[in-house]
Amino acid sequence: MTAGRFGSIPSRRGGAVHIVDAPAVAVKRLSAMLGGRPALLDITFELEEGRQLAIVGPNGAGKTTLLRILAGLLSPSGGDVRIHGHGPCGHVCIAYVPQRSGIDWRFPVTVGDVVMMGRVQRIGPARRAGVRDRHVVREALAAVDLADLAERQIEELSGGQQQRMFIARALAQEADLILLDEPLAGLDVHSRAEVLDLIASLRDRGVTAIVALHDLGVAAASFDVILLLKRRMVGYGRASDVFTEMHLREAYGSCLHMAEDASGAFVIHDTACSGGDDVVR
């Protein structure tokens, strides 16, 4: 069942109208420069609506850059990006969940306030949140299991709860495409599982998700499609096709430890020692 996202009428104030049958994301020969140096080269892939893509690769591979281009926050230097048939800048249905480290957690807002921010564009200037807005925010909070914490100041949340709050904000935004940048960074095992479950549950809502990850094991276990990135596209497809020894050596060089465990699956550790950090701007 595709549980309709909060009411059946998609009120897309000013957003681009989606072209039916167009893939949720279509990237063609994309390249990008950052600070005069190539950050992404010749990326081409398509992602169907409702599918979940993990972007993996070493530090500095361009994961954040790719997400920011897909969100329309950064312009590519070449190639073409289509979201539901249009360039990303026309859409208000793309939610970008930033790395937690970039947020001022002492800002005097509650969890409910932050989730309501996802609706600011729909409410419009000089207007207050209406009945429907409050309803959508309540449902979004319930969907991520934070309804009880709506009145909490955001500083009082755990890392996992903070991440779930941002996913709730994406739901309140009525996003069709959710981009998450390292949502598991700095979380304990329990919170990671909760956030992963929540991301998986987006499938039922028909939401397309693209997630930048460090953990190759998680990517292989929980995502439909994998994009292995090292400025170029090293591999794209199902985990078994992408995570070959050749691909991994190409992406990570000698910084990768592989070992076969009892069940025959590869256990992979990215020691992340290659190159600088993803540029976050």
Added chain:
Amino acid sequence: MSFVEWIVEPLRYPFMVRGLTAAASVGGLCAVVGAFVVLRGMAFMGDAIAHSVLPGLAAGVLTAGRGDRRILFWWALGTAVAVALGIGWVSERGRVREDTAIGIVFAGMFALGIALISTVRGFAVDLVHFLFGNVLGVSNGDLILIGAFGGAVLLAVLLLYKELVVVSFDPTLARTLRLPASAYRYLLFVLIAVTVVVSLQTVGVGLMLAMLVVPASTAYLLARRLPAMIAIGSLFGVLSGVIGLYVSFYASVASGAAIVLVAIGFFFTALLLSPRRGALRRFQRN
């Protein structure tokens, strides 16, 4: 002298009534705009806009003479808005860091202002008024200007509150929601500029920053949500203005300085006693 007499005595003087009205209005207004200044870490920016007004005032004095203060207001307003937009523009695409750009504009404009004023005979008196304010010299016309422009700033904050909060808290969200984030950022700069000019006569260039930052920071220590922070900040702003002016009246202290010292007193009290972030609370927890 009884307490009531103590309160009523200054009100016999019309200049004190006008001064109190101005100080209270400016105190409240600065705290509202100051909430955004504090949360966005724009204190330096606010200080720079205040100091950059000086060459505008000097140009006003040079062209119109010292007598016509109304002209000075418009000169100050024009300069402040131009500087606010200029800093915004430079920091958006500049090759230097934002605080560096602000520092250069700040120092350059301030020096230019002093240079211009020094060409006027008897400039020291003017300079002191500009630097430290002269709230007891406020006229009815000044009060009308404070009311009109202060009211416009408050109206803008009220109408665009949601958007200003999003742009301040998470600029990336503002951009994915396709809000005109850059326009809102410039708007905030202009609101700060107008607030600075409106408040100039009360506390002067030198202490302007305190009125923008101190009551809002006091409220930051006490409030958990932004609307409460703004309300509490305004309350402390108004109280600082009124109490400061009484202190000034009875202790014969410079009015701007008295107002700021009262505001600072509130801040340290809150720092000590705040239930959420206070030192006493931290001590209890340990």
